Amino acid sequence: MSYRIIDTTPLDALAKPLLDGLQHEYATRYREFRSDSEASAAQELARYPAALFAPPDGAFILVEHEGEIVGGGAFKRYDAHTAELKRIWTHESQRRKGIARRVVEELEARAVHLGYRRIYLTTGFRQPEAWGLYFDTHYVPLFDRAIAPEIHVRLPFGKDLRRPGDVDSLDDLRAREPLGARQ
Template identity: 75%
Template sequence: MSYRIFDTSPLDPVAQPLIDALKQEYATRYRDFRADSDASAAAELARYPAELFAPPEGAFIVVERDGETVGGGAFKRYDAQTAELKRIWTREDQRRQGLARRVVEELESRARLLGYRRVYLTTGFKQPEAWGLYIDSGYTALFDRAIAPEVHVHLPFAKDLVTPHAIDTLHDLRPREPLGAQH
């Protein structure tokens, strides 16, 4: 089974299955928490212009297998030394095979090439598989894990790309309060 991983744009038709599947997944996972989960998911995926995910400050990759889009992800500039991962996705029938980890590694590699020293991301409280992926990939949880995840709403993680196990370089990324507290 071989995969083709390539750089593209969220506007490329090959990216549409990724965008559509993410929209469906977000809407379904958060339906019990947001009455407007379909609209909320669509708004989240339309929140950033495609240009933010293009070099020299970003990247958007797609993974194809046998001509079908089966995964992908992106990053954009968070600050001068930090890339922010977004839109990490693997098609449901391709999960639990290491593909999401490969997407994260590919994005980290591209971020390093563009001069970023760190990676930051947030994931939702209803996405425990994502938390596991990031923790297993060497990311530090930047939230109080003793508090119920739904209090945080958005769970921040970060990783130092230069010294992967360093956490002292990540303190400024740590939110002062749970990211859901202001909502």
């Protein structure tokens, strides 16, 4: 089975399955916490202009398999040395096959190529598969794990691309309080 990586933009018609899949995923997973989960999910996906996910500061990739888009993801500039991963998604029929891991690896390689030294990301408290992916790919949790994930709402992770496992280089990214505390 071959999977092809496509460098593109969220505005490309090929990106529609990824964006629709993410919207459905967000709306479904957080429905019991947001009465307007569909609108909230759509708003989250429209939050950033597509230009942020394009070189020289960002990237947006899709994974194509047998003519279908089955995964993808993106990053944008977080600060001068840090890329921020966004929109990591795998079609539910293709999960547990290493696609999300490959997306993360591909995005990390592009981030290094663009001169970034670190990666930052947040994921939701209702996305344990994502937490597992980030733990498995050597991302460091930047939140107090002794506090229930739903208190944090968004769970930040980071990774030093030059020295994976170096937590000191990530200290300025660490959450000082739960990211949901002010919502």
